[in-house]
Amino acid sequence: MTKKVRVRFAPSPTGGLHLGGVRTVLFNYLFAKKSGGDFIVRIEDTDQSRFVAGAEEYIFNTLKWCGLEADESPVHGGPYAPYRQSERKENYRRYAEQLLKDGYAYYAFDTPAELEAKRKEVPNFQYSYSTRGEMNNSLTLTEDEIKEKLAGTPYVIRIKIPEDETVSFTDMIRGDVSFHTSQVDDKVLLKADGMPTYHLAVVVDDYLMKISHAFRGEEWLPSAAVHLLLWKYLGWEADMPQWAHLPLILKPDGNGKLSKRDGDRLGFPVFAMDWTDPKTNETTTGFKEHGFLPEAFVNLLAMLGWNDGTDREIFTLAELVEKFSMDRVHKGGAKFDYEKAKWYNHEWIKQSGVGSLELGVKRLYEEKGITITDNALLAKVIELVKDRCVLLPDFIHQGLFFFQSPVTIETDAIKPKWDEKKNMFFTELVRAWQLSSLWETSDLEKEFKELAAANQLKTGELMLPLRIMLVGGKFGPGVFDIAAVIGKEETLQRIRHTLQLLQH
């Protein structure tokens, strides 16, 4: 019997899925695939995410774009559905009551206002063994009072954290971690509205769904103590998953966790794909829409927290699965570097085959109102231009002139050195090329150079003007390649057009 490894992912979709979230899923995926287990994605509809329309679909679209298909998830059904927290409410209450019965939890009736007052009064107030005796809860009230409160007032269920115990566990990334219970407070498990807090939900769901490995961000490390205790109090200790707390992705400048705001501020995407918040109608751009290849995105994400121990930096998803190992996952957080991110994309565009780029590039041109009917031409253009494209939209600037005459011609770049001799040369060139029966790059270059020599002009001085005539500016691949691709008629017309502009 093969042991099946399951990993769990519970994002908090306040809308959108940002770098850290996708990376958590990616590492889940790599680990699961590497060890031959199932890759399970579970999405909780928490207080924050419950009413965000489209969040679920968005997340699965993101995973699909990245190539991270789940074996089991809300959209794929699976043996442990439903996954939505609101649809599993009874479970949480049942287990909270079990804890109550066994003396590991208690009812608390303190109102938010009372709690706030308490926090104001006591600087470092902690709802715990030392203070619960003076609070409004089932530990301090009489049975009659409790009964009365339960019937008529809102209440929560809190975990009863022991006074003096050490809880420890072995994290897959950090090794042994331990906490002293005197430092952890009596967290709320079941809220007044009957929904569980994250603490109760993770434990109950992981148990019920037979999760063997749970990955999450480092920010969860402190609350691991509560979760550990819960596994113990519920009597499930033997089934507790192995934990892996991933390092955080930090702001490129300054300090702290990378947030959506940082992307807006510094001008780079933080989400994998465009996300429009249905409440505010505000769109946050994604890596996909910025022109990143999914392969590059996955690649750069993987390297932001892991490496294979060699100097290698470019990996396909399949290669990552093959090379991945948990003990090479970093412990420390990494600042996100957008320049490096672009480098990955550039590398991926360069090494991508023309065929895999065609569709995307075609779509980009269509968005600009350019319909491409000649696929062979498109392929040639991509081949010629892809080395100088860092992001997909660069294909527009770098290749537009192949499909339409340049709108603006930077004649200023040639005017200063323009003279009658050059004018004569280009007029002759038009005539010569007009008669030419050959139209290959090498033929064009040869004829051009011969003509220049005959006119006692240096080729170099003529190349730039020719480029400006054909491209409109100082960029693009080899000029003769361009002439060859756009064809005789178009080439000659562009030369004549610029010649005319230069008259004035």
Added chain:
RNA sequence: GGCCGGUUCGUCUAUCGGUUAGGACAGCCCCCUUUCACGGGGCAAAGACGGGUUCGAUUCCCGUACCGGCUACCA
């Protein structure tokens, strides 16, 4: 404040006690290219600090400093 975690070039990182501390991004220079790139070559740039352990510490241990996370009826 308390608890937990982290600390190698500006940034991401390699090093499983002995290295001229390696690579990549960014920067600068050169070559290639009479465009812009690609490519090739080069320069500059790091072990937070203090104690141990050891023949020998970037590496192991302790302390300090700094950074981060958590400290909600948010996740």
